[in-house]
Amino acid sequence: MDQARSTISKIFNGEPRSYTRFNLTQNMEGDNSQVELKLSSDMDEEVGGNGVAEHANHQSHQSYISKPHQRAPRNVCFMIAAILLIFVIGYLIGYLAHRKAEVASPGCASAVSTNGDDEIIIQTETVSTLDWSDITGLFKSKLTKDSIEKSLSEFSSDSHQAGSPGDEALGNKVLKRFKDYGMNSWTDEHFVKVQNSPLSGANRVTFRNKTYAESGFLSYSALGSAQGAILYAYYGEMDDLRRLEDLNVNAAGRVLLVRAGKISFAEKVANAASVNASAVLIYLDPADYTLDRDTDLFGHVHLGCGDPYTPGFPSFNHTQFPPVKSSGLPSIPAQTIRASTAATIMGKMGGRDPPRGWADGGLQMYKLGGEDDVASVEVNNVLIEKKIHNVFGVIKGFIDADRYVVIGAQRDAWGPGYAKSTVGTSLLVELARTFTEMINKDGFKPRRSIVFASWSAGEYGAVGATEWLEGYLNSLNMKAFSYISLDGTVRGVASPMMYDLIQSTLKEVNDLNKNIYSQVAGSSWEMAVMDPIRMADSAYPFQTFSGIPSVTFRLTSDKEYPFLGTHLDTKMNLENKIFRIGPLVKTAGEIAGQMALRLVHDHLLRLNVEKYSNIIRAQVAQINKEVYSLQMSNRIPKTLKMQWLMSAMGSYSRASRKLTMLIQNSDLQDSEQCRIINDRIMGVEKDLLSPYVSPRESPFRHILLGSGSHTVGALLSHLAAIKEGSASADIDLLKNQFALTTWTIQSCANALAGNVWEMDNQI
Incomplete structure (x- = not known):
């Protein structure tokens, strides 16, 4: 009524016209619908010259002119005022009744503010009417084991290598599901270059006049033939190669025979190239992998992510690509061999015994190899261009629709890929179904958006995901605040900023196996549960290339699932390895889903800076x-x-601590303040990307988790090289690394501090 009296007073006092705006919440299309109602004494403008007010004024004016002696001017004024008063009161009664109905509707919280003396602004913000326990209860009840098993059956396929008809068919199934759920959906088409097995179907290894045809292969290997004496180099880690150097064993010109495991295939080959080896052979040692000894092994050896023939550029068909290659492409041939082949070769090798521990394997004999154990490696992989599709669906937020979490899963696989792709793809569509049902049927209204992504060409090094990141990097900047990977739910890596969210989510999920729960309850749960993020992880490009806090997780006690990269990654083998696969997959979905719900539900992002x-x-x-x-x-x-450097460290520590204190003292109902704080939180990971190196030359720019000379790890390695008297030691380069590391950390601290006058720059 105060509002009505104020408006009526302004009308009759002749003040300038004012209007009331209704700022409705963002609809599912992300637009801000606005309805404007003007309360003014000049109602003729509002009704376009043909309204009631103009008609009344016109009639009164004509009557006054034509019959001046029948009514006094004062009576005419009173009559006009009465007519206007009746009209305005009726109008306001209708408006207030309509407004009351809107305020009473579920899911709306209103805030009234004034803008000057004339304008009244009523802002309506849609919020969830459900509390957290309601949301998690609905989520768990809708994410059912039966529905998951149905999706596992639907998305299971024996052949869906990237760019194949099987891969495209699965992509269309995912797209149809997204459309059936009423989601906004779309696809991205990329043309990428990959290496496939040779036309003959096999590469060859020749040793002591016997040739072994190997059906497995490593994509992006250097092509051609290489020769050299075979040298057993354990897992091919740099520590292993240094161990050989300590034994005065020269690896230059040798063909290194290494076990699979511990580090990626690409890292093994890069390490071998760094000591001038001529080629690399990789096998599954029976001590690490209890598989049939004739199992073929597949993978890639690009020390990077994405299409290595368009480094830094998205592989869209219209892009003009420069004639460059990724620096992560290997310079020497690499090939996988069967365990049976490795056993035969090792049994015929001479030379000295390997260091202690290196012979603890499943082969009958282990020797380092002699100078006369010469082998030839022939790699004839075929480089082809493939068209791949990434498939997307989005659930738009009701308040901050332009802020979103991305949930992704790899769709392709070398073979059946049940654990590597089928489980993740099934969980992806089940989470999409569950969330849309919660919104459409139960009144759940997420504050922020959720983007569901089905990637292709993941087996070649997260090619589909990386090309998308390269194509839309500027669009994703300060909008995508987290990435949750569903790939291979048998691993666990994450941004440190997400550790608290992971721990709290694990505690909330009731049917965790006891192993995980006991690790969560302990003080060292992070070391027990989480692995360091590596280049082979599907979340790596999101974390280190785009600066998006990311997580992928494992729920088994074995850190190495033995069937990945083989055609044995089937439902039967997964069930034999993991008892009761159904409940485990449901638990994985609950963890991923509840993490996503937390990120889109809470006022402040659950990311600990x-x-x-x-x-x-x-x-x-x-x-x-x-x-x-x-x-x-x-x-x-x-x-x-x-x-x-220590001062920069202190600046970051103080800035993060002050932000934590600000969060503790903040009014969570102040949406603008929450958005400002969230933007500061979102900026941390991106600000840890070094601004001093080229994204094309050094794409993984994160100084703590990335790779390259700009990283803190590279700085420590350089100090080690100086200590060892290595020829690569360079004091000027060291000083440069110190300066760039210092200023990257300091700049991140400055941005985290907020306004320029709040920065604590003591350098």
Whole structure:
């Protein structure tokens, strides 16, 4: 009524016209629908010159002119005022009744504010009418075991290699599901270059006049033939190669025979190339993989992600690509061999016995190999262009629709790929179904959006996902705040910022197996549950290329699922390895789903920026220890000061702590303040991407989790090289690494601090 009295008073006092705006919430198309109602004394403008007010004024005016002696001017004024008063009161009664109905509708919370003396703004913001327990209860009740098993059956396929008809058919099934759920859906088409097996179907390894045809292969290997004496190099890690060097065994020109496991195929080949080996053979040792010894092994050896022939560019058909290749492509041939082939070759090798522990395997004999154990490796893979499709569906948020979490799953596989792709794809569509049902039937209204993505060409190094990131990097900047990977739910890696969210989610899910729950309850649960993020993980490009906090997880006690990369990744083998696969997949879906729900439901993002304080502090402490030792031995000048790097570390620590205090003292009902805080949280991961290197030359720019000379890991490796007196040691390069690391951390701290006057820049 105060509003009505104020409006009526303004009308009769002749104040300038004003209007009331209704800012309706964003609809499912993401638009802001607006309805404007003007309350004004000049109602003729509102009705276009033909309205009731104009007609009344016109009639009164004519009557007054034609019959001046019948009515006094004062009476005419009273009559006009009465007519206007009756009209306005009727109008306001109708408006207030309509407004009351809107305010009483479920899912709306109103805020009234004034803009100057004339304008009244009523903002209506849609929020969920469900509390967290209601949401999780609905979610668990709708994500049923029967529905998951139905999807597992629907998306199971024996042949769906990237770009094949089987891959396209599965993509169409996913797209149809998204459309059936009423989601906005679309596809992205990419033309990518991949290496497939040779036209003959096999590459060849020749040893002691016997040739072994191997059906498995490693995509992106260098092509051609290479020769050299075979050298057993354990897992092919750099520590293994240094161990050989300590034994005065020269790896240059040798064909390295290495076990699968511990590090990616690409890292093994890159390590071998760094010591000038001529080729690499990789096999599944029976001690690590209890598989048939004639099992073929598949993979890729690109030390990177995405299409290596369009580094930094999205592989859209209209893109003009420069004639460049990724620096991560190997320079030497690489080939997988069967365990039976490895056993035969090893049995005929000579040379000295390997170091302690290296012979603890499943082969009958282990030798390092002699100079006369010469082998020839012939790789004739075929480089072809394939058309692949990424499939997307979106559930748009009701408040911050332009902020979204991405949930993704790889769709392709070398063979059946049951654990690698079928489980993830099935969970993807089941989560989409569950969330849309919660919205359409139960009144759940997420604040932020959820993008569901089905990737292709994941087996070649997250090609589909990386090409999408490269194509829409600017669009994703400060919009996509998290990525949840459903690929191979037998692993667990994540951004440190997501550790608290993961732990709280694990505790909420009731049917976890006891192993995981006991690890969650312990103080060292992060080390027990989470693995360091690696280039082979599907979440790696999101984390290190795009700066999007990411997670993929495992729910088994075995860190290495033995069937990945083989044609034995079937439902039967997964069930034999993991008892009661149905409940486990449901648990995986509940964890991923509840994490996503938390991220789109809460006012503030559940991402802990203080986690990086501990990581930066530990890294700087290690650097300080090495610098002090080298300065004491006069290997680096004392003019190299640690104080600037330590000051940057302190700036980040203070900025993150202040933001945490601000969050604790914030009014969560203030949507604008929440959005500002969330933007600061979202910026941390992106600000840890080094701005001093090219995204094309060094795409994985994250200084703590990425790869390249700009990383803190590279700085520590350089200090180790100086300590060992390596020829690669360069003091000027070291100083440059110090400066770039310092300013990347300091710049991140400055951005986290907020306004420019709140920055704590002591450098």
